[in-house]
Amino acid sequence: MSDADEFRRVATAAKEAAAELAPLPRAPKDAALRAIADALVARSAEIVEANALDVAKAREDGTAETMIDRLRLDAGRVEAIAQAVREVADLPDPVGEVVRGGTLPNGLELRQLRVPIGVVGMIYEGRPNVTVDAAALCLKSGNATLLRGSSSAYHSNVTLVAVMRDALAGTRVPAEAVQLVPGRSRESVKHLMRARGLVDVLIPRGGASLINAVVEESSVPVIETGVGNCHVYVDADADLTLALSILLNAKVQRPSVCNAAETLLVHERVAAEFLPRALAALAEEGVTVHGDARVAEFGDVVPATEDDFYTEYVSLDIAAAVVGSLEEAVAHIRKYGSGHTDAIVTRSQPAARRFVSLVDSAAVAVNASTRFTDGGEFGFGAEIGISTQKLHARGPMGLPELTSTKWVYTGEGHLRTATGTVIAASGE
Amino acid sequence: MSDADEFRRVATAAKEAAAELAPLPRAPKDAALRAIADALVARSAEIVEANALDVAKAREDGTAETMIDRLRLDAGRVEAIAQAVREVADLPDPVGEVVRGGTLPNGLELRQLRVPIGVVGMIYEGRPNVTVDAAALCLKSGNATLLRGSSSAYHSNVTLVAVMRDALAGTRVPAEAVQLVPGRSRESVKHLMRARGLVDVLIPRGGASLINAVVEESSVPVIETGVGNCHVYVDADADLTLALSILLNAKVQRPSVCNAAETLLVHERVAAEFLPRALAALAEEGVTVHGDARVAEFGDVVPATEDDFYTEYVSLDIAAAVVGSLEEAVAHIRKYGSGHTDAIVTRSQPAARRFVSLVDSAAVAVNASTRFTDGGEFGFGAEIGISTQKLHARGPMGLPELTSTKWVYTGEGHLRTATGTVIAASGE
Numbered sequence: 001m002s003d004a005d006e007f008r009r010v011a012t013a014a015k016e017a018a019a020e021l022a023p024l025p026r027a028p029k030d031a032a033l034r035a036i037a038d039a040l041v042a043r044s045a046e047i048v049e050a051n052a053l054d055v056a057k058a059r060e061d062g063t064a065e066t067m068i069d070r071l072r073l074d075a076g077r078v079e080a081i082a083q084a085v086r087e088v089a090d091l092p093d094p095v096g097e098v099v100r101g102g103t104l105p106n107g108l109e110l111r112q113l114r115v116p117i118g119v120v121g122m123i124y125e126g127r128p129n130v131t132v133d134a135a136a137l138c139l140k141s142g143n144a145t146l147l148r149g150s151s152s153a154y155h156s157n158v159t160l161v162a163v164m165r166d167a168l169a170g171t172r173v174p175a176e177a178v179q180l181v182p183g184r185s186r187e188s189v190k191h192l193m194r195a196r197g198l199v200d201v202l203i204p205r206g207g208a209s210l211i212n213a214v215v216e217e218s219s220v221p222v223i224e225t226g227v228g229n230c231h232v233y234v235d236a237d238a239d240l241t242l243a244l245s246i247l248l249n250a251k252v253q254r255p256s257v258c259n260a261a262e263t264l265l266v267h268e269r270v271a272a273e274f275l276p277r278a279l280a281a282l283a284e285e286g287v288t289v290h291g292d293a294r295v296a297e298f299g300d301v302v303p304a305t306e307d308d309f310y311t312e313y314v315s316l317d318i319a320a321a322v323v324g325s326l327e328e329a330v331a332h333i334r335k336y337g338s339g340h341t342d343a344i345v346t347r348s349q350p351a352a353r354r355f356v357s358l359v360d361s362a363a364v365a366v367n368a369s370t371r372f373t374d375g376g377e378f379g380f381g382a383e384i385g386i387s388t389q390k391l392h393a394r395g396p397m398g399l400p401e402l403t404s405t406k407w408v409y410t411g412e413g414h415l416r417t418a419t420g421t422v423i424a425a426s427g428e
Numbered sequence: 429m430s431d432a433d434e435f436r437r438v439a440t441a442a443k444e445a446a447a448e449l450a451p452l453p454r455a456p457k458d459a460a461l462r463a464i465a466d467a468l469v470a471r472s473a474e475i476v477e478a479n480a481l482d483v484a485k486a487r488e489d490g491t492a493e494t495m496i497d498r499l500r501l502d503a504g505r506v507e508a509i510a511q512a513v514r515e516v517a518d519l520p521d522p523v524g525e526v527v528r529g530g531t532l533p534n535g536l537e538l539r540q541l542r543v544p545i546g547v548v549g550m551i552y553e554g555r556p557n558v559t560v561d562a563a564a565l566c567l568k569s570g571n572a573t574l575l576r577g578s579s580s581a582y583h584s585n586v587t588l589v590a591v592m593r594d595a596l597a598g599t600r601v602p603a604e605a606v607q608l609v610p611g612r613s614r615e616s617v618k619h620l621m622r623a624r625g626l627v628d629v630l631i632p633r634g635g636a637s638l639i640n641a642v643v644e645e646s647s648v649p650v651i652e653t654g655v656g657n658c659h660v661y662v663d664a665d666a667d668l669t670l671a672l673s674i675l676l677n678a679k680v681q682r683p684s685v686c687n688a689a690e691t692l693l694v695h696e697r698v699a700a701e702f703l704p705r706a707l708a709a710l711a712e713e714g715v716t717v718h719g720d721a722r723v724a725e726f727g728d729v730v731p732a733t734e735d736d737f738y739t740e741y742v743s744l745d746i747a748a749a750v751v752g753s754l755e756e757a758v759a760h761i762r763k764y765g766s767g768h769t770d771a772i773v774t775r776s777q778p779a780a781r782r783f784v785s786l787v788d789s790a791a792v793a794v795n796a797s798t799r800f801t802d803g804g805e806f807g808f809g810a811e812i813g814i815s816t817q818k819l820h821a822r823g824p825m826g827l828p829e830l831t832s833t834k835w836v837y838t839g840e841g842h843l844r845t846a847t848g849t850v851i852a853a854s855g856e
Contacts, residue, residue: 019762023785104807108796117818118788196643200818215624219644221819241855242841249843249852334447356836357451360546368536368839377844378835379532390545390628390832391649392820404818407806408784411796413670415677416805424677427669 006182007191011146011198014119017176018144022116026093028172033089033136037082039167040132040160044078050159051128058152070127071153081129084382088136091381094400095142106421109410114403116142118200121181121192123148123214125206128156134203135164135178137384141402146199148181148192193218201392205385208312223392225385228258228340229312230370233329233355235346236269242367243345244278249369250343252285256314258386259341259373263309264320265329268294271322275299287316294322309336326351330358339388341365341373362388362395434610435619439574439626442547445604446572450544454521456600461517461564465510467595468560468588472506478587479556486580498555499581509557512810516564519809522828523570534849537838542831544570546628549609549620551576551642553634556584562631563592563606565812569830574627576609576620621646629820633813636740651820653813656686656768657740658798661757661783663774664697670795671773672706677797678771680713684742686814687769687801691737692748693757696722699750703727715744722750737764754779758786767816769793769801790816790823 021029040047051073058068073081094114101111120143122134131149138145149157157180165175181188192199196219204214208227215222232250234243250261266274271294279299282289290308291301301320308319309332323329326344333342343365344355352366363373373395375383380398387393393401413424449457468475479501486496501509522542529539548571550562559577566573577585585608593603609616620627624647632642636655643650660678662671678689694702699722707727710717718736719729729748736747737760751757754772761770771793772783780794791801801823803811808826815821821829841852 019786019788022788104805108800108805110806112823115788216647221649221817223819239841239855242852245841245843245852249845253844253846352838358447360447360450360543361834363835363837366836366838368837368842369844371844372536372837372839372842373835377532377536378538389649391651394833395540395835405822406789407791407801407823408794409791409796409800410780410794411800413667413673414796414800415673416681416797416799417677418681424670424673427667 003183003187004191007188010179010182011195013176014144014146014179015198017174018118020174021144021177022142024172029140030089032168032171032173033085033139035167035171036164037085039163040078040082043163044075047078047159047163048073048075050155053155054153073128073156081132084133085136088140088382091140091399094403099405106414108414111408112405113408114400115406117402117404119144119146119198121146121199121202121220123189123192123202123204125150125210128153128160131157131160134384137382137399137402139173139177141399143402144177146179146181146192148189151184154184193220196220203385223387224389225387226258227312227338227388229262229336229338230259230340231263231265231333231337231342232261233265233344234267234270234274235326235344235348235351236267237348237351238270238345239347240270240274243274244281246343246345246369247278248281248285250371251287251318253371255316259370261370262311262313262318264318265323265332268322268324287318289318289320291320295320326354333359337361341370343368343370431611431615432619435616438607438610439623441604442572442574442607443626445602446546448602449572449605450570452600457568458517460596460599460601461513461567463595463599464592465513467591468506468510471591472503475506475587475591476501476503478583481583482581501556501584509560512561513564516568516810519568519827522831527833534842536842539836540833541836542828543834545830545832547572547574547626549574549627549630549648551617551620551630551632553578553638556581556588559585559588562812565810565827565830567601567605569827571830572605574607574609574620576617579612582612621648624648631813651815652817653815654686655740655766655816657690657764657766658687658768659691659693659761659765659770660689661693661772662695662698662702663754663772663776663779664695665776665779666698666773667775668698668702671702672709674771674773674797675706676709676713678799679715679746681799683744687798689798690739690741690746692746693751693760696750696752715746717746717748719748723748754782761787765789769798771796771798
């Protein structure tokens with residue numbers, strides 16, 4: 001069987017499984033999730049063994065030790081993955097929720113209900129825990145998943161998916177609802193991107209180049225996630241002590257994540273007071289500042305290039321610029337930002353209101369660290385990614401963001417005429 | 429200036445206008461809409477004159493008289509278009525609505541607000557009234573529009589857009605918020621489809637081939653609209669008198685629209701009683717029935733091909749089949765349907781519940797005509813199209829469907845740490 005045929009077979013099976021899974025109520029879905037969690041723990045040794053193959057290959061390839069650490073599974077990490085699945089089981093089921101509803105003037109009862117999307121394709125890099133997280137969130141929201149993880153985690157993913165599917169065999173959720181995209185080649189990603197009619201949405205998670213490639217080539221609708229060039233803007237009316245704490249937290253607390261700050265903007269009226277303190281504190285935390293000429297007046301910085309302001313460093317680096325006004329800060333964010341999270345530090349209510357209104361990003365923080373843009377922090381229980389696009393979902397995506405809706409209207413023989421509704425005569 | 433450069437100039441101006449328009453409150457937007465309505469009426473003669481060029485060209489090209497009627501504008505029709513704009517002004521403004529919100533356990537105030545999408549690209553066929561309707565709905569929801577109508581309505585559209593832009597010149601809404609895509613060639617549609625970063629969403633309205641071409645080629649996110657292969661399923665437990673009324677209304681009341689019925693499915697237990705009556709009544713209304721072999725047992729029909737069941741006739745034709753069960757009806761709808769609207773006629777509550785749960789379409793009607801799937805009927809006031817896809821919006825799209833959301837969180841120095849939230853000390 002050719003790769004393309006094999007992909008079609010798998011995707012068709014996923015579509016059929018999705019149709020079976022969609023109408024299931026909460027209880028059998030939660031039972032299936034608990035069966036998965038139990039199986040992961042019971043077969044932990046097997047998972048760790050498969051993972052060791054990926055780790056050995058990564059070492060052979062000279063992969064950096066920090067990346068290897070992201071890849072590695074041990075019994076404790078497998079237990080944590082299983083625990084996350086149990087937490088998904090405990091979350092409310094979004095399916096069937098009445099989003100809007102009422103009785104129309106003509107007596108038709110109209111309801112808009114949450115329903116599963118269908119088949120969700122996940123394309124992701126890095127950690128093998130995403131394989132299980134994504135499958136669990138999709139299953140809970142009534143969706144089948146087609147998983148295409150990093151080839152560096154291939155053996156781990158094959159085993160994790162096998163364990164999940166074996167666990168499903170004893171439940172009311174069809175095993176075909178969780179599937180790995182066959183093959184490890186780049187071609188297999190292409191099959192997924194061209195599978196319109198079989199796959200309802202693609203969610204790429206990874207670096208900007210992966211996400212851009214998927215958006216450019218996919219005929220399946222895509223939800224872009226995760227690129228975060230987040231800004232902290234210190235306004236003329238900022239409490240500078242607070243601003244410094246927020247800046248440091250946003251940059252340093254976990255520099256490798258998408259909601260970490262990548263650019264500092266300082267209003268010129270407070271630059272002389274704020275920047276010397278900020279540059280010293282950042283240096284103390286080991287942060288390299290890529291500053292424009294006006295920032296350089298206040299301390300040692302690496303001269304910033306135009307590119308620096310576009311960059312998501314995901315490291316202990318930050319770009320920095322002085323701006324003449326709040327409007328200039330907003331223009332900078334609009335030009336260079338990625339539409340993830342941008343923060344203002346200010347005591348001025350009008351300035352906060354104006355910043356919130358003008359910044360066109362998934363999240364805007366006022367006197368708070370950018371690090372709070374997160375499904376867990378927002379109380380979603382879990383997230384499948386952070387959308388930086390404007391359609392369907394924007395910001396952290398929890399279970400409701402993995403659903404579509406369906407309109408249902410119920411009448412008693414309602415007919416539409418040019419002059420209004422008529423109720424048909426019954427034959428009784 | 430090349431076509432591509434000219435397109436870029438126009439789209440960039442639209443993007444800048446969108447940023448200016450987005451934060452405007454309701455009053456200046458409504459004032460702009462009323463200015464547009466007044467200008468359309470005041471310059472009606474000019475509009476009708478431009479339209480006459482399109483009508484003359486269509487005649488020269490041998491266009492069918494029904495199509496010419498769709499194209500033609502007169503003073504009365506221009507007045508109706510202006511009245512529709514006034515009605516949009518009267519609708520509530522979706523922008524700024526708090527979709528979700530509350531205070532998190534750590535004290536962060538979190539709100540999810542409706543915000544405009546940005547720049548909406550419209551690609552549409554036929555009636556020039558869409559030019560004004562689309563621009564008005566986008567303006568009200570704070571979006572700029574790039575309009576690409578049918579080349580058969582070129583002169584009408586050029587004049588309508590000129591009138592709208594002139595009217596905006598005296599308002600707080602920038603004229604660049606309403607723009608025609610330059611050029612009449614197919615190339616100009618391609619520019620629109622490749623304008624990722626400048627255009628936020630494309631809404632194609634027209635036949636299946638237009639919509640498929642846009643979905644396949646666009647790197648800008650697309651909302652598919654309007655293809656309606658709607659089914660009426662007459663269940664074993666149907667009130668057959670009611671079923672006949674609903675069938676006739678769904679097929680005959682306005683056959684040219686997307687929510688008209690295109691396929692009749694009849695449960696075998698009622699086929700012998702229902703079909704002879706239905707075939708006679710349909711014949712009396714001038715409807716040609718394309719029936720399968722089992723339907724043909726009960727009257728004269730054109731033999732149905734496989735293709736008939738996939739077809740959106742938009743004419744006085746209907747495909748018809750006998751099914752062995754509700755499940756078989758659902759399987760037929762899943763295979764051949766377009767996911768628009770499907771109706772069940774039944775007295776059985778369990779059958780209705782099962783049909784609603786299993787049919788995966790934008791709308792499911794119970795004991796009501798499919799013709800009610802409509803923004804106006806649903807109480808939206810106006811609609812920009814009917815989405816048959818699952819992401820972002822499904823079913824009739826009103827003003828809220830032309831918005832995205834933005835998360836705003838406000839703290840007092842909220843920092844995220846590994847163990848929970850810490851409030852930074854203030855410098856005061």
